[in-house]
Amino acid sequence: SAVISQKPSRDICQRGTSLTIQCQVDSQVTMMFWYRQQPGQSLTLIATANQGSEATYESGFVIDKFPISRPNLTFSTLTVSNMSPEDSSIYLCSVLARVARGTDTQYFGPGTRLTVL
Amino acid sequence: LAKTTQPISMDSYEGQEVNITCSHNNIATNDYITWYQQFPSQGPRFIIQGYKTKVTNEVASLFIPADRKSSTLSLPRVSLSDTAVYYCLVDPQRSQGNLIFGKGTKLSVKP
Numbered sequence A: 001s002a003v004i005s006q007k008p009s010r011d012i013c014q015r016g017t018s019l020t021i022q023c024q025v026d027s028q029v030t031m032m033f034w035y036r037q038q039p040g041q042s043l044t045l046i047a048t049a050n051q052g053s054e055a056t057y058e059s060g061f062v063i064d065k066f067p068i069s070r071p072n073l074t075f076s077t078l079t080v081s082n083m084s085p086e087d088s089s090i091y092l093c094s095v096l097a098r099v100a101r102g103t104d105t106q107y108f109g110p111g112t113r114l115t116v117l
Numbered sequence B: 001l002a003k004t005t006q007p008i009s010m011d012s013y014e015g016q017e018v019n020i021t022c023s024h025n026n027i028a029t030n031d032y033i034t035w036y037q038q039f040p041s042q043g044p045r046f047i048i049q050g051y052k053t054k055v056t057n058e059v060a061s062l063f064i065p066a067d068r069k070s071s072t073l074s075l076p077r078v079s080l081s082d083t084a085v086y087y088c089l090v091d092p093q094r095s096q097g098n099l100i101f102g103k104g105t106k107l108s109v110k111p
Helices: none
Strands: A004-007 A010-013 A019-025 A032-037 A043-049 A068-072 A075-080 A089-098 A104-108 A112-116 B009-013 B018-023 B031-038 B045-050 B053-056 B061-064 B070-075 B084-092 B105-110
Touching (some): A004 A089, A019 A032, A019 A089, A019 A112, A043 A068, A075 A089, A104 B031, A104 B045, B018 B084, B018 B105, B045 B053, B045 B070
Parallel strands (some): A010 A112, B009 B105
Antiparallel strands (some): A019 A075, A032 A043, A032 A089, A068 A075, A089 A104, A089 A112, B031 B045, B031 B084, B053 B061, B061 B070, B084 B105
16 A cells, blocks of 8 residues: 655635645655545546656646646646636545555545635 | 446444445456545545455455456444445556546445
């Protein structure tokens, strides 16, 4: 498994501003991901954070709105740019890590609760 | 990726065994079945993963029939703190990140 921390845990922001969310893992991992969970909804994958190259975005998400950095194998950031109230969500970082039996699965961070006024 | 179908909600009482069944009719040969638990305002927590037959850990058991088109998460003797949303997912070994989360099953445990 992996221990994942996120900063900030929550924030309230004004419309039009940007917020950068940090994700830190306690061990080196090959794959890191960013998800969004809107109120009362399930999780949606935003992008895969690639170390040393541009992130891979899912349909409906673009780099200008959600720039992602991944400078090394234990850290990534997601920025929510030019925010609007529709961006109010929980943003979750996840990593691919080994399950005890030798297969891999994703482990999730505690999430960042964002409220945009 | 295979889609999954599970009940939207379930109610139980403390001390009972809870079984949540998930259907995944289009599961592929290399897909594993993974269950997550999510409390409000927290990230999903990995519970258990399996490929076939039965898997048991300190938290739950996972039963998978031979055709693998369904699976059942079994929570023994639930407590109030087991109230959460439970997600069933199927993904290939060495998941590439495109996990498709359904709506999950909201389990409410009552005293």
